[in-house]
Amino acid sequence: MAHRLLASPNRFSARFAFIFTISLSCTYLCYSIIFCRRTIMTNQAYDGRRCVTGKNAGSKKLLGKVEGCATAAVDVKETQRDAGGTSTASSHWSEGKLSKNISVTQKYGNKKLPNALIVGVKKGGTRAVLEFIRIHPDVRALGTEPHFFDRNYERGLDWYRGLMPRTLDSQITLEKTPSYFVTREAPRRISGMSHQTKLIVVVRNPVTRAISDYTQTLSKKPNLPTFEELAFKNRSLGTVDTTWNAIRIGMYIIHLENWLQYFRPSQMHFVKMGRVQDFLGLKRIISDKHFYFNRTKGFPCLKKPESSSQPRCLGKSKGRTHVQIDQEVIEQLREFYRPFNIKFYETVGQDFKWD
Numbered sequence: 621m622a623h624r625l626l627a628s629p630n631r632f633s634a635r636f637a638f639i640f641t642i643s644l645s646c647t648y649l650c651y652s653i654i655f656c657r658r659t660i661m662t663n664q665a666y667d668g669r670r671c672v673t674g675k676n677a678g679s680k681k682l683l684g685k686v687e688g689c690a691t692a693a694v695d696v697k698e699t700q701r702d703a704g705g706t707s708t709a710s711s712h713w714s715e716g717k718l719s720k721n722i723s724v725t726q727k728y729g730n731k732k733l734p735n736a737l738i739v740g741v742k743k744g745g746t747r748a749v750l751e752f753i754r755i756h757p758d759v760r761a762l763g764t765e766p767h768f769f770d771r772n773y774e775r776g777l778d779w780y781r782g783l784m785p786r787t788l789d790s791q792i793t794l795e796k797t798p799s800y801f802v803t804r805e806a807p808r809r810i811s812g813m814s815h816q817t818k819l820i821v822v823v824r825n826p827v828t829r830a831i832s833d834y835t836q837t838l839s840k841k842p843n844l845p846t847f848e849e850l851a852f853k854n855r856s857l858g859t860v861d862t863t864w865n866a867i868r869i870g871m872y873i874i875h876l877e878n879w880l881q882y883f884r885p886s887q888m889h890f891v892k893m894g895r896v897q898d899f900l901g902l903k904r905i906i907s908d909k910h911f912y913f914n915r916t917k918g919f920p921c922l923k924k925p926e927s928s929s930q931p932r933c934l935g936k937s938k939g940r941t942h943v944q945i946d947q948e949v950i951e952q953l954r955e956f957y958r959p960f961n962i963k964f965y966e967t968v969g970q971d972f973k974w975d
């Protein structure tokens with residue numbers, strides 16, 4: 621009896637120990653499954669970005685779709701600003717929408733040379749067009765500006781291809797570098813890659829474009845001479861300085877003639893949103909309903925993407941308050957651009973009504 625009485629607490633402790641061990645094991649098992657799944661999902665979501673290391677890794681991660689590791693010479697800094705590169709922003713507005721697609725694509729797709737390029741113009745709204753069009757599930761775009769056909773051409777096509785995101789056969793690859801439009805060698809080089817390449821040119825009133833361009837440069841170099849000083853060789857005679865890049869870029873027809881030596885007009889699309897999808901042969905999926913007009917920014921922004929609780933606008937380098945330019949100067953520049961604009965409208969068959 622005494623033995624029994626002594627044995628029963630022991631048995632109770634043994635049973636307690638057994639149950640405790642089992643529940644501990646179950647908890648550990650559940651924790652491992654959940655934790656392991658999370659890790660896999662995170663790795664899939666960032667596949668293709670895993671090579672980002674070093675002190676900028678955090679900010680580059682925010683870029684969302686900085687592709688590949690060979691991005692040393694590409695314009696990452698500009699892209700971060702463009703994409704609203706603060707801690708709350710991701711460059712890829714549609715990350716949530718495409719996330720399922722992306723993991724499949726990144727695993728099974730191939731890196732291909734781009735089928736389409738946004739070739740210009742600087743300060744024309746190229747970032748907005750790229751970010752809008754990449755919402756489309758059949759578009760994969762490089763987030764950075766690779767500057768291949770102007771600055772990095774000697775690196776070769778394999779280097780260029782290596783920068784591209786992986787795509788399935790049904791998807792198109794897109795990149796944007798606005799300086800291509802005014803690079804003399806770019807049309808020949810691009811047609812050398814493929815004369816089927818589709819080209820998108822985002823154009824803007826050349827006077828506003830020049831002021832926007834100047835405002836951007838001034839934000840980096842505060843000691844810059846005034847806009848008027850740079851724009852004219854002789855202000856009272858109204859002689860415009862066509863060697864100044866901010867002016868030269870807006871002489872669209874001059875650059876376009878160079879492109880038309882290598883590409884048919886039907887391969888070039890001068891942007892008005894929506895029609896970009898037709899031009900690229902995509903189903904019309906993106907429409908006005910994806911955007912709202914942000915009064916503070918002064919341009920359309922993406923409505924709440926699935927991946928985020930916040931609507932998304934592009935970053936600080938977009939929508940800067942322009943420097944005040946004398947109305948007379950603006951008139952002089954309008955006069956200067958008029959003949960170039962008219963010839964440009966005739967050539968592309970569209971009146972942009974800048975005059």
Ligand SMILES: Nc1ncnc2c1ncn2[C@@H]1O[C@H](COP(=O)(O)OS(=O)(=O)O)[C@@H](OP(=O)(O)O)[C@H]1O
Pocket residue numbers: 702741742743744745746747748798832919920921934937938939940
């Ligand atoms: N929806 C939307 N989102 C963001 N930005 C928009 C949009 N629509 C037009 N813009 C105007 O586009 C100008 C920037 O052009 P780019 O992206 O081509 O600039 S860059 O050449 O890549 O630096 C920039 O012009 P500025 O405001 O004059 O700087 C933007 O205001």
